[in-house]
Amino acid sequence: MSVTANIIDDEKTTSIITIPEGKICDYIDGKFRNDTPEEYVRQNIEKRLVNELKYSRERIKVEYGIKVGSRRPRADIVIFPDGVESFSQENVKLIIECKKETVEPTNKKDGVEQLKSYMSACPNCEWGMWTNGKYKEVLRKVINEKGQIEFIDYNDIPSADGSVEDIDRPKRVSLRNAVEDNLLFVFKTCHNHIYANDGMQKQPAFFELLKVIFCKIEDERNIPNPLEFYVTSSERSNPDGQLTVKKRISKIFERVKRRHNKIFEHNDEIGLSPRSLAYIVSELQSYSLLNTHIDIKGKAYEELVGANLRGDRGEFFTPRNVMHMTVEMLSPKSTEKILDPACGTGGFLVIAMNNVIKELEKQMEAVFGKPRPKWNHDEYRMFQDKISDVASSNFFGFDINPDLVKATKMNMVMNNDGSGNIFRINSLLPPHEWSSDIKEKLSDILGISRSAIRNSKSIALFDVIVTNPPFGSKIPIKDPAILEQYDLGHIWEKNNGYWVKTSRLQSSVPPEQLFIERCMQFLKDGGRMGIVLPDAILGSPGLGYIRQWIIKHAKIIASIDLHVDTFQPRNGTQTSVLVLQKKSQQEIDFEEKSRKMADYNIFMAMAERIGHDKRGNTLFKRDKYGNELLVPEENNVLAIGEIADGTKTVKTISKTKIRDDQTPLIADVFKIWKQQEGITW
Incomplete structure (x- = not known):
């Protein structure tokens, strides 16, 4: 058996700027500023102003000095209206103050009253916003009948076209896709x-x-x-x-x-x-939740779920970049049955579904003879119906936690408009102990007889499995009725360098070990899976019987060694992603009879950089002197007032840092390797 290890991280970039340690490059004016919590909030607001609300960078000023009495404080962000040539204080139209999360809006020095004083000092300033990232207040300044200044609460600041009506009741064409955080x-x-x-x-x-x-x-x-x-x-x-x-x-x-x-x-x-x-x-109300990019929605949703539903059963949700890499490597198709038997918040299923949606979109574009932005309402509805059909017939998720089952259904709907088939099941239980209601639903969807789901040998129903099972010695499986279904639930003994299964059950087994075998039971012959596993399974001498079992029952397609910080800051377990393809019983019997295993290559890679550190902070690429790199980034934003028919875009150029993450590169190199090896899925 030969092994290939062929990952080269291409460091060639078109960077033109380096960022000193502890600094960030401002999105609007390109100046270096201290990387602080307040700055994090401001940079997200700046990107929203340009990419969501369509304000021109040239009309936005950062750290703008305002004369307030005898003082001259600096407003975080000010915006000037189109048509004025002088960026003087009397021409300021909108002021935004950004604070860190710990600053309350009622704070005497840095709260909303500070914003009001700035707005009062600018005679033509009509709008103001105060935010700390978790709380927002928007004010509109008016002059009452007595000539006094009043501040009226509003839902949001207007977009660049100044449409106040859209603030109160957005139209479909004015809904915005969210950016950044x-x-x-x-x-x-x-x-x-x-x-x-x-x-x-x-x-x-x-x-x-x-x-x-x-x-x-x-x-x-x-x-x-x-x-x-x-x-x-x-x-x-x-x-x-x-x-x-x-x-x-x-x-x-x-x-x-x-x-x-x-x-x-x-x-x-x-x-x-x-x-x-x-x-x-x-x-x-101003956002389009259906059209906002999957990763922006996914990050927002899964962070919210993690903060409120995280359990104590080893539920450490997989980083999105690892999920993307694994799904890209498995390349699920719209005609295949796809399962995550420990679905958590549904991240793997959502990403797999969105990959399938891209395939469906290409098919529909070919049928309609035009790109998606030019589809009419009926064509778009046909596309949505097709997505719902595929989700309801081909996507499955199991989890033992009822709250996570509900959260997964919601995640699927929010991200791709199809809830799929998400069931509360203890995936490790004997299938005959699953509820009759669930077995009935599964048999109807899968087109099998209702008596077919009987035991561990009758559940080979899926083409693709992608999962990160709960793992850890703190949540062991001890029930003999569960353990007896699995070869890996038994005690194995070494004999002449070869592991032999005994008839005796182990007293307890970590769940991830049983999940390997259960996933293989779930797969059809030739089916493939990507599974996140602790490295001990792949390297510990005492667990050699697990590796022997895997080699006997599956073709090892790829092994990706993940960085130790992958699941930080919540879990420091060293993990890998294993991609396996299930052998048929005939293949297994032939290899045992001939005592010869087919020789094949295995794709192996190490993700030495995972995009964040052990505290969860994002890491960016640096030059040889240790400075972060900036490269030009071209953004295509929908022009104001344009609709889907005859879409017009406006290009904006900004500079962005490059996340130091090798997982996309691994997926790309794997695709090339897969073609070279003649692997057809």
């Missing part, structure tokens, strides 16, 4: 608001927020009808208006329950107070 800010803000104002614990608050998110998605799907998920600024600020909003959103929730009756009960209601509901709607 701004959606994460919104989710955190909403959850914290519910937690603080409705007296709910974190977990119930999380599920109430998800009800509202589902209403937002349902409203976006309701093409071509006008959007109903909105709250005007005046409604948000008075009790009668808040009740009107609750009635409006509750009607949408009735449609949600009918569409997603596997997630919500028919008697479920939105349990938020009208005040909180109006606030959350105001925070979400």
Whole structure:
């Protein structure tokens, strides 16, 4: 058996700038600034101003000095209107103050009152926003009948075209795709608001927020009808208006329950107070949750889930870059049955589904004879129906945690509009102990007889498995009824250098060891899987019988050694991704009879850089002197007022840091290697 190890990290970049230690390069003016929590908030806001709200960089100034009485403090961000030539204080139109999370809006020195003083000092400043990343306040300055300044609360600042109407009731064409961590800010803000104002614990608050998110998605799907998920600024600020909003959103929730009756009960209601509901709607209404990029939604959602639903069963959710790499290597197809038997929040399934959606999109573009942006409403609806069909027939997720099962269903809907088949199952149990209801549903979906799911030998039902099972000695499997299903649940003894299974059961087995065999049982002959495993399985002398078992039952396609910090800051276990292809029983019998195993190459790689450190902080590529690198980045943003038919884009050039992450490179090199080896999937 020969082994290949062929990963070369291409360090060639078009970098033109290096960033000194402890500094960041400002998104607007390119100046180096100290890398602080306040700066993190400001940089996300700056990217939102340009990429979401379409403000021109040339009209935005950072650290702008404002004369307030005898003082001259610096406002974090100011924006000047189009048409003015002088960037003087009297021409300032909008002021934004950004603070770190620990600064409260009521803070006497750095809170909202500071923003009001700046706005008052600028005679033509109409808008202001104060934010600390988890709380936002937007003010519009008006002069009342007595000639006095008043500040009116608004949902949001206007976009560059100045449309105040869209702030209160967005149109479909004005919905924005979130950028960077701004959606994460919104989710955190909403959850914290519910937690603080409705007296709910974190977990119930999380599920109430998800009800509202589902209403937002349902409203976006309701093409071509006008959007109903909105709250005007005046409604948000008075009790009668808040009740009107609750009635409006509750009607949408009735449609949600009918569409997603596997997630919500028919008697479920939105349990938020009208005040909180109006606030959350105001925070979400300007975004398109269906069209925002999967990774931005995924990061925001999974961080929120992790903060509120993380259990004590070894549930350490897989980093998105590792999930992307693994799914890219497995390359699932729209016609294949795909399973994650320990689905957690559903990250693997969401990414696999989005890969399949790309395949479906190419197929539909060929059928319609035009690219997706030029599809009409009927064509887009046909595409959505196809996605739903594939999700409902080919995507499966199992998890023992009922809250994570619900979270996975919601994640699937939010990210690709299809909840799939997500069931609460202890995947390691004997199949005859699964509930009759679940077995009945599985048999209907898979097109098999209801008596077919009997034992561990009758569940080879899936083409692709991608998973990160719970692992650790703290959650061992001790039940003999479970252990007896598995070769790896038995005691093995070494005889003349070869491991032999005995008839005696082990007293306890870490779950990840049994998951290897259960995943193989789930696979059809020739099926493939990607599984995250602790390195002890691949290297510990005492676990040699597991490696022998794997080699007997599967062809080892790839082994990717992950960096020790991959699961940090929560878990420091050294792990690898193993890609396996199941052998048929005929192949196994032939190799045993001939006492000769087929010779083949194995793709092996080490991810020496994973994109973050042990504290979870993002790491970026550096030059030979240790300075972070910046490269030009071209952004294509939808021009203001343009619609899907005849899309027009405006190109903006910015400079961005390069995440020091080798996982995309590993997936790319694997694809080339796979072709060279004649592997056809």
